[in-house]
Amino acid sequence: MATLSYREALNQAIREEMDKDERVFLMGEEVGYYQGAYKVSQGLLQRFSERRVIDAPIAEMGFAGVGIGAAMVGLRPIIEFMTFNFSLVAIDQIVNNAAKIFQMSAGQYHIPIVFRGPGGPAVQVASQHSQALESFYAHVPGLKVVMPSTPADAKGLLKSAVRDDNPVIFIEGETLYNTTGEVPEEEDFLIPIGKGEVKRQGAHVTLVAWSAMVPVCLAAAEKLAEQGIEAEVVDPRTLRPLDDSVILESVKKTGRCVIVEIGWPMSGFGAEVAYRVQRECLDQLDAPIERVTSDDVPMPYALNLEKQVIPQPADVIAAVKKVLYLE
Amino acid sequence: MAQIIGLPKLSPTMEEGILVRWVKKEGDKVQPGDLIAEVETDKANMDFNLEDEGVLLKLLVKEGDTVKLGAPVAILGEEGEDVSKLVSQASAGGGAPAKQEQKMEAAPAADAMPPAEPKAKAEMPAETADEAETQRLEKAEKPAAKAEGGNSGGKLLASPLAKSLAIELGVDLRQVKGSGPGGRIVERDVKAAAAGVAEPQYDVADHEATAVTALPEVLHGPPPAGSDESATRAIEVFKGKFGPLALKEPSDEYVDKPLTPARKTIAQRLLQAKREMPHFRLTSTVDAGPLGDFRQRLNQLLGDRGKVSFNDLLLKGAALALRRVPECNAAFMGDSIRFYTRVHLGVAVALETGLITPVVRNADLKGIGVISAEVRDMVDRAKRRQLKAAEIQGATFTVSNLGMYGIDQFDAIINPPAACILAIGRIQRVPVVENDRIVIGDRLNLTLSCDHRAVDGALGARYMDELRDILERPESLAL
Numbered sequence: 001m002a003t004l005s006y007r008e009a010l011n012q013a014i015r016e017e018m019d020k021d022e023r024v025f026l027m028g029e030e031v032g033y034y035q036g037a038y039k040v041s042q043g044l045l046q047r048f049s050e051r052r053v054i055d056a057p058i059a060e061m062g063f064a065g066v067g068i069g070a071a072m073v074g075l076r077p078i079i080e081f082m083t084f085n086f087s088l089v090a091i092d093q094i095v096n097n098a099a100k101i102f103q104m105s106a107g108q109y110h111i112p113i114v115f116r117g118p119g120g121p122a123v124q125v126a127s128q129h130s131q132a133l134e135s136f137y138a139h140v141p142g143l144k145v146v147m148p149s150t151p152a153d154a155k156g157l158l159k160s161a162v163r164d165d166n167p168v169i170f171i172e173g174e175t176l177y178n179t180t181g182e183v184p185e186e187e188d189f190l191i192p193i194g195k196g197e198v199k200r201q202g203a204h205v206t207l208v209a210w211s212a213m214v215p216v217c218l219a220a221a222e223k224l225a226e227q228g229i230e231a232e233v234v235d236p237r238t239l240r241p242l243d244d245s246v247i248l249e250s251v252k253k254t255g256r257c258v259i260v261e262i263g264w265p266m267s268g269f270g271a272e273v274a275y276r277v278q279r280e281c282l283d284q285l286d287a288p289i290e291r292v293t294s295d296d297v298p299m300p301y302a303l304n305l306e307k308q309v310i311p312q313p314a315d316v317i318a319a320v321k322k323v324l325y326l327e
Numbered sequence: 328m329a330q331i332i333g334l335p336k337l338s339p340t341m342e343e344g345i346l347v348r349w350v351k352k353e354g355d356k357v358q359p360g361d362l363i364a365e366v367e368t369d370k371a372n373m374d375f376n377l378e379d380e381g382v383l384l385k386l387l388v389k390e391g392d393t394v395k396l397g398a399p400v401a402i403l404g405e406e407g408e409d410v411s412k413l414v415s416q417a418s419a420g421g422g423a424p425a426k427q428e429q430k431m432e433a434a435p436a437a438d439a440m441p442p443a444e445p446k447a448k449a450e451m452p453a454e455t456a457d458e459a460e461t462q463r464l465e466k467a468e469k470p471a472a473k474a475e476g477g478n479s480g481g482k483l484l485a486s487p488l489a490k491s492l493a494i495e496l497g498v499d500l501r502q503v504k505g506s507g508p509g510g511r512i513v514e515r516d517v518k519a520a521a522a523g524v525a526e527p528q529y530d531v532a533d534h535e536a537t538a539v540t541a542l543p544e545v546l547h548g549p550p551p552a553g554s555d556e557s558a559t560r561a562i563e564v565f566k567g568k569f570g571p572l573a574l575k576e577p578s579d580e581y582v583d584k585p586l587t588p589a590r591k592t593i594a595q596r597l598l599q600a601k602r603e604m605p606h607f608r609l610t611s612t613v614d615a616g617p618l619g620d621f622r623q624r625l626n627q628l629l630g631d632r633g634k635v636s637f638n639d640l641l642l643k644g645a646a647l648a649l650r651r652v653p654e655c656n657a658a659f660m661g662d663s664i665r666f667y668t669r670v671h672l673g674v675a676v677a678l679e680t681g682l683i684t685p686v687v688r689n690a691d692l693k694g695i696g697v698i699s700a701e702v703r704d705m706v707d708r709a710k711r712r713q714l715k716a717a718e719i720q721g722a723t724f725t726v727s728n729l730g731m732y733g734i735d736q737f738d739a740i741i742n743p744p745a746a747c748i749l750a751i752g753r754i755q756r757v758p759v760v761e762n763d764r765i766v767i768g769d770r771l772n773l774t775l776s777c778d779h780r781a782v783d784g785a786l787g788a789r790y791m792d793e794l795r796d797i798l799e800r801p802e803s804l805a806l
Contacts, residue, residue: 255488255514282487283487283488283490283491284487284488284491285486285487285488286486286487286488286489286513286514287486287507287513325506325507325508325513325515
């Protein structure tokens with residue numbers, strides 16, 4: 001095991017997969033000479049040359065489409081969006097081509113492509129750059145949506161995503177890049193897509209969270225533990241396909257469920273989780289399922305307001321007390 | 328001053344009761360707490376203890392009478408008082424309020440235990456579980472009876488987990504005060520009730536400590552002096568096994584459940600049958616293939632107008648076979664044998680509270696559809712305790728079917744006074760020899776238990792032969 005940052009873990013995953021498979025290449029804005037807007041592609045241009053680490057113009061629709069075409073003819077592109085906010089410009093390529101060509105070609109064309117980049121609000125990048133778009137992509141059949149919360153998950157899942165024969169939306173936590181953690185070093189360290197993990201054991205309440213909300217829940221769980229409340233933190237890691245078994249098992253044990261997401265409340269992914277939990281765990285539930293989300297507004301720029309909008313550990317604690325009837 | 332005593336509420340869901348037995352008679356002096364009568368409620372026989380002191384001047388109802396809640400049952404007063412006015416008032420429908428509602432300490436049913444009495448908790452998880460289930464089912468129908476548990480609006484509010492847990496732990500939700508929003512009963516309330524904690528408390532940090540200190544008593548009674556260490560060890564073991572949050576009071580080694588009137592009757596009659604009747608049994612295996620085909624054709628004909636079960640066909644067959652061998656439709660009467668001229672089939676039905684045997688009258692003359700409908704209706708009403716006494720009396724022959732419970736074959740105890748009972752097993756797919764080849768066949772085991780005083784072996788065998796003939800050529804059932 002080595003201690004790596006989330007960004008280093010991603011870098012390692014890309015490097016190893018590019019070493020392993022000639023067909024894998026990286027394309028996006030500033031991925032080459034600038035070494036990546038978030039330095040995820042540090043050193044890759046030097047190692048693999050311009051042929052495989054390609055600086056694209058500021059034209060997401062264009063390079064997303066180029067990537068899909070390359071995937072159709074047998075390459076395995078990794079397309080980096082500087083942030084997933086810019087994927088909105090390319091969403092037609094993703095939804096109408098990447099997700100559908102396999103089916104529309106009657107299985108003649110696989111699209112082994114990874115769209116990756118940071119998502120979710122960070123700090124004071126204002127409303128157009130502070131969006132959690134996972135619910136958009138998780139809505140689409142034909143796409144897989146992966147959202148790692150730790151360096152190890154980031155590495156193991158990105159390698160699986162590159163090896164997957166279908167389009168994978170790989171959303172990194174913008175605020176997680178500097179977080180560190182133990183990462184297995186073996187070359188074939190993979191985490192399967194569609195497999196969740198319990199990040200913290202607890203008997204009294206289940207917190208479901210992914211990406212940047214996992215550390216928020218873990219912090220809340222620490223505080224709750226001081227009051228004798230043991231929260232179990234469950235990270236599905238992949239939103240589509242969703243590993244609901246890990247969530248349901250936990251809720252069946254605790255009888256209470258709080259779903260925490262950094263996205264907006266309306267039609268957010270947590271609503272789908274809540275639906276599945278009530279369907280499968282009705283008799284085990286002691287309280288209505290709670291959701292903690294961002295406020296239903298475009299993100300304000302002011303730091304104090306931003307903090308108000310984004311779920312904080314205190315919000316999670318309040319929701320936990322609600323489902324435990326401890327208000 | 329003389330007063331009218333009304334029928335008290337002896338179980339939370341009781342709306343009326345049957346006065347089974349007067350323990351005191353007219354003229355008896357009574358003290359507060361005296362048992363004056365036994366009352367059968369919807370749950371069990373309950374003791375009717377009086378709250379007041381005086382002389383029972385007049386008993387207003389006879390044993391066996393059904394009495395509405397609060398309706399007058401007796402007049403209590405001083406010796407020699409004139410009660411004529413009160414008697415006429417009582418007969419005119421004037422009652423006394425059911426004011427003894429809260430005096431239920433002698434009641435055996437679990438749900439009569441106030442949760443505040445931890446000691447009095449040797450109750451019956453299985454039965455209360457049933458009750459909780461029933462209560463869940465009845466909830467929608469009878470909201471008024473549920474208003475007691477601290478819930479507002481008359482509807483029992485409980486989280487799904489609280490409901491499941493109540494069934495598991497044998498807690499009556501109506502006795503639990505909800506601590507959630509709007510009085511919703513939540514997990515902690517049920518656990519507190521199950522653990523016998525007077526006031527539901529929830530303090531996660533303290534939970535373990537509370538449960539643990541409560542344990543020695545729970546496990547062993549009060550710990551003898553100087554045994555702290557072993558008690559602590561026992562608790563550790565207990566904790567290790569079940570975890571602090573899963574703690575519930577371990578049940579006693581046994582529970583004595585008072586007999587219901589129905590159970591008493593079953594015990595008495597079956598013992599009598601077994602003791603007095605020299606039983607012998609005859610088992611026959613029937614080819615059930617044709618019967619299965621026949622049933623399928625009938626059900627195709629019926630479409631969505633209903634379904635005929637094997638049981639319906641077997642009842643009809645048993646009845647027709649009695650027409651062919653009427654000597655088996657008999658009862659031993661001591662100095663004579665009674666041969667019944669009608670065929671009234673008793674159909675053994677298992678209820679949660681015991682066995683009941685509704686009777687299909689003149690079953691030999693009824694069509695399969697009528698038999699089917701009658702049985703279904705009676706079973707349904709039996710479950711709701713709505714069968715009339717006449718409907719469970721007068722069987723001349725009984726049929727008991729355990730096929731649906733996966734039983735291959737069994738011997739039934741005769742249901743007196745009739746001399747025979749037919750026990751039906753399940754239909755099995757088995758290898759059978761046909762024209763010197765082994766093929767798959769459907770086989771059904773039937774066992775006739777006979778009272779040898781009235782029916783001899785050869786006679787019983789003739790009955791079984793006719794029954795087999797009918798069932799293997801099921802067109803006979805239409806004749």
